[in-house]
Amino acid sequence: MNKPCAVELRHITKRFGKVVANDSIDLSINRGEILSLLGENGSGKTTLMNMLAGIYYPDEGEIYVDGVLTSIRSPKDAFDNRIGMIHQHYKLVDVFTAAENIVLGLDEPGKLDIKAANARVREICERYGFDIDPTKKIYDMSVSQKQTVEIVKVLYRGADTLILDEPTAVLTPQETEKLFNVLRNMRADGKAIVIITHKLHEVMALSDKVAVLRKGQYIGTVNTGETSPQALTDMMVGHAVTLNIDRPRYENPVPRLTLKDVTCYDNEDVVRLDHVSFTAMGGEILGVAGIAGSGQRELLESIAGLYPVAEGSSIRYTPEGTPESELVGKTPMQIKKSGVALAFVPEDRLGMGLVGSMGMTGNMMLRSWRKGKSVFVDRKDPNALAMNIWKELEVVTPSTEFPVRRMSGGNVQKVLVGREIASSPNVLMSAYAVRGLDINTSYTIYNLMTEQKMKGVAVIFVGEDLDVLLELCDRILVLCGGKVSGIVDARTATKEEIGLMMTRVGGGKEAAAHA
Amino acid sequence: MHNENKVPLIRLAKRDLMEPWKVWCIRLASIVLALILGGLVMMIALPDGATPIDGYSTILAGALGKKTAIRQTVKLAVPLLGCALAIAPCFKMRFWNIGAEGQITAGAIAASYFALYWVGRVPSVLLLIIMGAAGAVAGGLWALIPAFFKAKWNTNETLFTLMMNYIIIGIVRWLQGGPWEGRPGSQIIPQFDRAATLPKVLGIHCGWIIVLILVIFMHIYMNYTKHGYEIAVIGDSVNTARYAGMNVGHVMMRTMFLSGAISGLVGFVVASGANTTLYDGVAAGVGFTSITVAWLSQLNAFAMIVISMMLAIISKGAETLQTRLAVPASISDIITGILLFCMLGCEFFINYRLIFRSSKTEKEAAKE
Numbered sequence: 001m002n003k004p005c006a007v008e009l010r011h012i013t014k015r016f017g018k019v020v021a022n023d024s025i026d027l028s029i030n031r032g033e034i035l036s037l038l039g040e041n042g043s044g045k046t047t048l049m050n051m052l053a054g055i056y057y058p059d060e061g062e063i064y065v066d067g068v069l070t071s072i073r074s075p076k077d078a079f080d081n082r083i084g085m086i087h088q089h090y091k092l093v094d095v096f097t098a099a100e101n102i103v104l105g106l107d108e109p110g111k112l113d114i115k116a117a118n119a120r121v122r123e124i125c126e127r128y129g130f131d132i133d134p135t136k137k138i139y140d141m142s143v144s145q146k147q148t149v150e151i152v153k154v155l156y157r158g159a160d161t162l163i164l165d166e167p168t169a170v171l172t173p174q175e176t177e178k179l180f181n182v183l184r185n186m187r188a189d190g191k192a193i194v195i196i197t198h199k200l201h202e203v204m205a206l207s208d209k210v211a212v213l214r215k216g217q218y219i220g221t222v223n224t225g226e227t228s229p230q231a232l233t234d235m236m237v238g239h240a241v242t243l244n245i246d247r248p249r250y251e252n253p254v255p256r257l258t259l260k261d262v263t264c265y266d267n268e269d270v271v272r273l274d275h276v277s278f279t280a281m282g283g284e285i286l287g288v289a290g291i292a293g294s295g296q297r298e299l300l301e302s303i304a305g306l307y308p309v310a311e312g313s314s315i316r317y318t319p320e321g322t323p324e325s326e327l328v329g330k331t332p333m334q335i336k337k338s339g340v341a342l343a344f345v346p347e348d349r350l351g352m353g354l355v356g357s358m359g360m361t362g363n364m365m366l367r368s369w370r371k372g373k374s375v376f377v378d379r380k381d382p383n384a385l386a387m388n389i390w391k392e393l394e395v396v397t398p399s400t401e402f403p404v405r406r407m408s409g410g411n412v413q414k415v416l417v418g419r420e421i422a423s424s425p426n427v428l429m430s431a432y433a434v435r436g437l438d439i440n441t442s443y444t445i446y447n448l449m450t451e452q453k454m455k456g457v458a459v460i461f462v463g464e465d466l467d468v469l470l471e472l473c474d475r476i477l478v479l480c481g482g483k484v485s486g487i488v489d490a491r492t493a494t495k496e497e498i499g500l501m502m503t504r505v506g507g508g509k510e511a512a513a514h515a
Numbered sequence: 516m517h518n519e520n521k522v523p524l525i526r527l528a529k530r531d532l533m534e535p536w537k538v539w540c541i542r543l544a545s546i547v548l549a550l551i552l553g554g555l556v557m558m559i560a561l562p563d564g565a566t567p568i569d570g571y572s573t574i575l576a577g578a579l580g581k582k583t584a585i586r587q588t589v590k591l592a593v594p595l596l597g598c599a600l601a602i603a604p605c606f607k608m609r610f611w612n613i614g615a616e617g618q619i620t621a622g623a624i625a626a627s628y629f630a631l632y633w634v635g636r637v638p639s640v641l642l643l644i645i646m647g648a649a650g651a652v653a654g655g656l657w658a659l660i661p662a663f664f665k666a667k668w669n670t671n672e673t674l675f676t677l678m679m680n681y682i683i684i685g686i687v688r689w690l691q692g693g694p695w696e697g698r699p700g701s702q703i704i705p706q707f708d709r710a711a712t713l714p715k716v717l718g719i720h721c722g723w724i725i726v727l728i729l730v731i732f733m734h735i736y737m738n739y740t741k742h743g744y745e746i747a748v749i750g751d752s753v754n755t756a757r758y759a760g761m762n763v764g765h766v767m768m769r770t771m772f773l774s775g776a777i778s779g780l781v782g783f784v785v786a787s788g789a790n791t792t793l794y795d796g797v798a799a800g801v802g803f804t805s806i807t808v809a810w811l812s813q814l815n816a817f818a819m820i821v822i823s824m825m826l827a828i829i830s831k832g833a834e835t836l837q838t839r840l841a842v843p844a845s846i847s848d849i850i851t852g853i854l855l856f857c858m859l860g861c862e863f864f865i866n867y868r869l870i871f872r873s874s875k876t877e878k879e880a881a882k883e
Contacts, residue, residue: 016529057526059870306757333760344758352754358747366759369744377744 003030005067006161006192007052007083012061014047021047024061025218027211029161034183034193036203036224039213040236040438045196046088048213049163053085054078084154085163090146092138099134102153124155128185131178143291144175151182161192168202169464170292173499180206198236200229212236237439245446245471247491248454250283253474255318256458257303257427262313262328264298272298273309274482280427280458282320285449287473287490288462291502295482296462297347300429303460304344305332317342319426333370343425345417347432347462349409353416356405360386360397360415363404367423389418393444410441417448428452431462446472466495480505526870538865545861546854553850560842570836577835578828584835586719590789592827593719594619594781597726598805599812599819600733601777604770607737607814608750612771614661614676615778616802617683618654622779623786624687625653627704627793630711630786631695639710646711647783654779655772657683662771666764680802687795695793704793713788720788727820729777734816746770778802807855826851 007029014022021044029035039045050056052063054075063070065081072078078085092101099117121134132141132148141149147167154162164183168176183193183206197203203210204224212219212235219235257280264273273295280286288296301307303315305327315327317340325338335342346352354363364382372378386400393414397407404412413433420428430449434442449472453459463469469476470490478485478501485501533541554567561570578588598615605612626646633642661675690696690704697705713720737743745766749756756763781801786793808826812818833847 059528304758331760331762332758333762336760346758348754351752352758355748355751355755357751362744362747365744366748366755369741369759375740375742377739377741 003032005029006031006065008064008067009048009052010062010064012048012051012058012063014044014051014056014058020216022051022058023216023218025213027218027221029192029194030209031160031192032187032190033209034187034195034207035221036207036210037194037196037213038198038200038203038210038232038236040198043213043236044216045213046165049085049165049194049196052078052083052161052163055085079157079159081161082159083161083163084157084159086147086150086154086165086167088165088169090150092146092149094139095137097135097137098132098141098149098152101138101149102134102156106157120156121152124152128155128182128189130182143170143293144172144179147171147179160190161194162186163194163196165196166198167195168197168199172291172503173496174503176202200232203232204229245443245468246450247471247474248450249474250454250456253281253283254320255279256282257460258314258316258318259303260314260316262299262302262315263310264302264307264313265310266298272482273302276479276482276484278477278484278487280460282426282456282458283453284474285453285459285461285472287469287476288460288479289464289466289469289476289498289502290479290485292464294479294502296431296479298482299479300344300346300431300460300462303327303427303429304342305330305335317427341424341426343420343423343428345413345420345428345430345433347435349412349416350405354404354412357403359399359401359403360390360395361400363415364389364419367419385419385422389415389422393418409436410438413437413441413445417445421448421452425452425457427458427460429460429462432464433461434468435464442468466498469498470495478502524871527867528870530866530868533865541861541865542858545857549850549854549857552853552857553846556849556853557842557846560846562840565840570840570842573836573839574829574832576832577839578832582718584831588824588827588831589719589723591831592823593722593726594785594789594799594801595805595808595826596819596823597722597729597781597784598778598801599808599823600726600729600816601774601781602805603733603809603814603816603819604737604743604746605774606809608746608767608770610662610665610767610771611673612658612661612676612774613673613803613806614658614679615774615805616798616800617676617680618658618775618778619782619785619798619802620680620683620687621657621775622650622654622782623793623797624683624690624782625779626650626783626786627695627707630707631704634708634711642711643713643787646787647780650779650783650786651776652779654782655776658771658775658778659768662768666767684795684798687793687797690793691795707787707791711787712791713784720784722784722788725780725784729780730816730820737814737816742766742769804851807851811855811858 005028009025009027012022012025013020025048027048037045037049047056051058052072054072054077057073063072065083070081072081093104096104099114099121102121103112103117118134124130125132130148130152132145132152138146138149147170151162167179171179183195187193195207207224209221210224210227210232211221212232214236260277262273262276263271266272276295276299288299290296298307302309309328313328316324317327318324322339325340327335327340330338350356355366361379361383364385365377365379368382369377383400389395390397390400395411395414397411404415407415417430417433428449433445433449437445449459449461461473470493473490475487476490476493476498477487478498480502483505485505488497550571554570557567557570561567577584579585598619601618602612602615626649629642629646629649633645637645657679661670661672661679664670664675665672692702695704697703713722715721716724737746745756745761748759748761749763749766753763782797786797790797804826808819808822811822829850830847833844836842836846837844
């Protein structure tokens with residue numbers, strides 16, 4: 001090890017109840033180096049770094065900062081040790097300017113001198129190549145600018161060890177490249193940088209070293225130059241997996257759901273969907289891509305009758321053999337009663353798709369509770385269904401009455417997807433169906449989606465990982481600021497094309513021609 | 516070496532799901548702790564030579580020692596139990612109805628109208644049924660108002676229901692001094708006729724039978740009906756309820772009507788059975804104390820019988836404590852308060868465990 005060691009972790013263990021999130025982990029972070037902390041969702045990356053940031057306190061183990069044994073009990077302790085973390089969810093005051101947010105909470109003696117603060121912020125920005133105006137209000141900023149404010153905030157406090165938790169999740173490919181340049185500048189300045197990620201290409205493009213975690217275990221650290229994406233995947237997953245998703249073609253897809261000029265506004269009259277028109281075909285997986293918050297949630301909820309749409313919107317449902325129907329203006333119950341077989345796996349699993357305090361049986365009842373004339377609920381059929389899903393999808397739970405809130409993320413999703421598929425839908429919508437799931441469960445979900453497609457179901461799959469969308473879907477619809485930026489053929493489109501379309505409506509005009 | 520001083524003194528960690536018997540042990544322990552703490556407070560007021568144990572035995576003897584005492588205690592427990600049953604579905608739905616006090620009063624007013632002006636017109640049994648029904652409808656309608664505003668404009672139900680209490684109590688004061696006043700200038704509504712009072716069973720007005728029937732009704736309603744399922748889902752997540760096609764506003768209004776109706780029925784029981792008249796203190800804080808009962812019983816209908824009896828015993832026994840040992844009867848409020856504090860506090864220990872600095876060893880891990 002030629003570079004000086006900034007922070008060293010020894011035998012760090014953290015448990016949450018029975019779950020061991022980190023099991024005796026050793027890790028060293030060096031100055032002038034970018035370390036990627038790689039692992040699947042739920043492998044304990046964020047937990048480990050939260051202990052450096054003072055959010056959690058380790059159950060066992062020691063932390064050395066510059067070779068001195070240190071105890072980090074609070075975020076303030078972390079700053080005193082010049083460690084700063086940029087979390088996934090930004091913590092900024094919307095009505096304050098960038099500089100005001102940056103100095104917020106700093107315990108400097110004397111009067112607040114905002115001019116001096118502005119000047120210092122500008123100086124930091126120049127030094128590393130950030131591009132923000134310290135007097136701009138947060139609510140006027142884009143997601144990437146907000147992120148910049150968070151990074152500057154940490155630097156302003158004098159941090160020389162920076163931890164970034166999945167910084168690229170909300171960025172476009174272009175913004176990501178900009179961020180990487182800034183990080184490289186900081187590396188040249190001798191900072192120690194940790195980036196938490198599960199995206200392999202970023203690891204390869206940016207970092208000097210890669211530390212891999214798997215299910216709370218430390219697997220090892222390798223030099224980026226001496227490894228390959230395949231080797232890293234093997235370390236992450238534990239065994240070699242093929243990254244290929246099976247994508248059969250359905251013989252003759254038919255239009256199933258036709259949206260025309262669907263427009264909707266949120267509580268503050270901001271337009272969320274702007275004249276969205278497309279057709280979802282039975283026997284096809286239609287991917288929906290876009291930067292987070294481009295209208296994905298509103299789109300699915302409008303179709304499900306959960307989000308009010310503006311006048312002039314039309315959502316036509318055209319099942320084979322039966323008369324078509326208009327979904328706009330109907331409540332979810334009316335949609336269901338009019339015989340529309342719509343299944344919906346929402347993004348917020350426990351907050352919308354499931355009842356956290358109930359077991360599998362209680363959650364199966366969400367679809368069937370109203371059946372029959374009796375005032376009493378039927379628990380027998382839902383229980384049989386729960387038993388079935390428990391067995392078929394290998395849900396790990398002690399019983400069908402065990403609260404789903406207590407299950408792990410993957411099992412929660414199996415319960416939800418299992419229930420929705422069991423309703424034998426004609427249209428299946430899912431939002432971020434594999435978020436937080438390990439690779440095996442993710443593939444279970446992909447296979448279930450493909451299986452439904454081959455049954456002639458129209459699948460609408462909102463996703464965030466472009467690689468997956470490109471391998472799983474037949475067509476991809478790209479949303480940008482609530483508008484349809486374009487629809488591309490997933491078999492021929494490239495990631496760069498889609499990336500451009502995510503930031504600009506119609507981004508690559510030639511790309512839209514594929515639709 | 517390891518710098519012990521730098522480790523935080525106490526840390527919190529989330530627990531796994533505990534076994535039910537352990538959970539009940541913790542709850543039991545919290546009751547014992549509350550009684551010990553209550554005993555310490557009692558010692559301040561107790562005369563020389565008397566111990567808290569004397570105090571508690573006086574409370575028990577005062578509440579359950581004689582037949583008449585038991586009757587008095589049950590009479591105290593009846594409205595508490597009835598009202599706790601009424602607010603249980605609201606709380607399950609996370610609709611914070613703290614207006615039971617007013618809903619009782621509304622029910623009592625409606626029942627009193629028929630007691631005062633319909634007596635003699637219909638046979639006694641029919642009159643009582645009319646009074647009960649009127650009380651239930653009035654309580655239900657009174658509760659429906661805040662629910663309607665909540666469903667329509669998402670107003671804050673806590674403030675709304677609380678404020679409604681003062682309005683209805685003001686109405687009773689007006690009735691007392693105005694249209695329903697008995698002897699002019701007395702500010703008192705006359706006693707009900709015998710025909711309008713609840714008959715006695717085993718020496719206590721038959722309201723106790725009514726609330727026991729309500730216990731069974733509420734248990735079935737909450738656990739086995741579609742309505743109960745809707746309430747449980749809404750209490751967990753309104754979005755999930757909407758997703759499942761439930762009409763949340765409708766369920767809210769229906770549940771509040773039911774809740775108010777039961778409170779109104781309790782109002783009828785209190786006015787017709789216990790007081791045989793109407794006055795502005797008809798609810799006597801029952802609407803608030805019953806929140807304690809409902810919460811301590813974890814919204815379990817059968818547990819409410821035990822808890823309401825427990826609070827009634829403390830309250831009744833404290834009167835004896837005052838007469839015999841000159842300890843102020845308000846000690847019962849203190850003990851109830853400590854009990855609530857300990858029992859709600861113990862939920863924290865059911866969900867989390869503390870790790871002390873010294874115990875940060877492998878033993879700790881093994882204990883889990």
